[in-house]
Amino acid sequence: MAEKRTGRPPKYTEAQVMEGVELVERDGNVPTGDSVKKVMCAHLGVAGGINAQSLDKEVERLLAERDRIRRDRRIAALPNSTTEAARHDLPPAKSLMMM
8 A cells, every 4th residue: 555645746756766776786785765866867867856865765665565575475486385384383473474
């Protein structure tokens, strides 16, 4: 579910942010608002007046979403017997992480 945003709309798209993240990671660096902003401005034609702090929050959100999707895909690829065994053998808190 998307969060309701207030303030000025961003001057970049989610796709541009993800492409910026990928470019930063390809160079072996950690994606942050500042590093992604530099790449987006230099390589994706995004205006330099964007707020790096706001972009940092978007980068964190997108990275968390990407990690969640990857985790869900890995879990879905496991045989049912493995996921069932994990649900029955783990304490409730860890079992919730498997869902």
